[in-house]
Amino acid sequence: xxxxxxxxxxxxxxxxxxxxxxxxxxxxxxxxxxxxxxxxxxxxxxxxxxxxxxxxxxxxxxxxxxxxxx
Numbered sequence: 001x002x003x004x005x006x007x008x009x010x011x012x013x014x015x016x017x018x019x020x021x022x023x024x025x026x027x028x029x030x031x032x033x034x035x036x037x038x039x040x041x042x043x044x045x046x047x048x049x050x051x052x053x054x055x056x057x058x059x060x061x062x063x064x065x066x067x068x069x070x
Contacts, residue, residue, distance in 0.1 A: 023029045046054075 021029055022032045
């Protein structure tokens, strides 16, 4: 079994997983993730219908992963 992506910190709060390294050059990698953050910040919020659709898509994957981990 592999290690979890995030571990509980003080107070039981999980730390976010580290970002993958997209480019070997740290400056280029930082610029890439800054661009991703700008795109996410500019995007409109999801509608309830979109959220429900995404949950329906990913719920079977999450259940399978949970079953395999136990």
